[in-house]
Amino acid sequence: MDLLQGKQGLVFGVANERSYAWHISKSLIDHGADCAFGVLPGDKMRARARLAIENLKLREEWVHPCDCSNDEDLFRIFDAYARDHDRLDFLIHSIAYADKSWLQPGAFPGTPRNVFMQAMDISVYSLVTMAERARPMMKESGGGSILSMSYLGAERAIPGYNVMGVAKAALEASTRYLANDMGEDNIRVNSISGGPLKTLAAAAIKGFKSLLSHDARRSPLARNVTGSDVGGTAVYLVSDLGAGVTGETIHVDCGASMVGF
């Protein structure tokens, strides 16, 4: 299937082969897309991410360091991408961060100001500023698709998800505001609310294991979501099949979020 033949884009958030960003990239590549990558600097992180990207078996690898809380890094990566590519059809934002000491049941009211601001900066503001940097090249490419990753904690109080839930609510609202302002350039902005998946980021949430089993028990499909479930929805949203969809948050969680009890 070549739904994405000729489409090129930039993916942020591959830490290893468990990352949602890795599964999304795999699905996009399987459907014919070319992916370039922004990865968190630091020797250990970079080496792990590089290995995972190698396993995607790309014809050519394009990997640049980028700490999304740093404006210079962001300028540099979008400039470098524009130098080396002639189009930008999609941008995948699959990153989030909050100090794990505050991701414990009961800890939310005590969240310090700097922890709150850092979670909002890395997990939300980065989407807004990346979208603005992507805009000129996407416009030149005739439009584009921007996609971020959210979670049910944006809509419900999930014990231990705390400040990340607040950040995800802001991420979903930012998705709508970006979609509204960028539609005139045929740029679509959507978010996937993914079910729990065992990743590095998930390991920071106290009680994540019981969240996984609870979700599998209550979901109508009687299982946890897989990375390729989310990858498939990403393919749809990036491809022309999703041409009329913008400002949406789509749940890909085996139905767990819609059941009452």
Ligand SMILES: NC(=O)c1ccc[n+]([C@@H]2O[C@H](COP(=O)([O-])OP(=O)(O)OC[C@H]3O[C@@H](n4cnc5c(N)ncnc54)[C@H](O)[C@@H]3O)[C@@H](O)[C@H]2O)c1
């Ligand atoms: N795993 C889950 O259960 C789950 C469920 C729903 C949504 N999500 C969301 O999916 C996205 C990806 O998370 P994941 O679960 O794949 O975990 P992950 O740990 O594999 O990915 C998180 C990524 O964020 C990156 N990151 C953190 N701070 C950064 C910074 N300052 N600059 C650049 N990159 C930075 C990390 O390097 C990492 O690649 C996140 O937005 C997460 O909230 C995860």
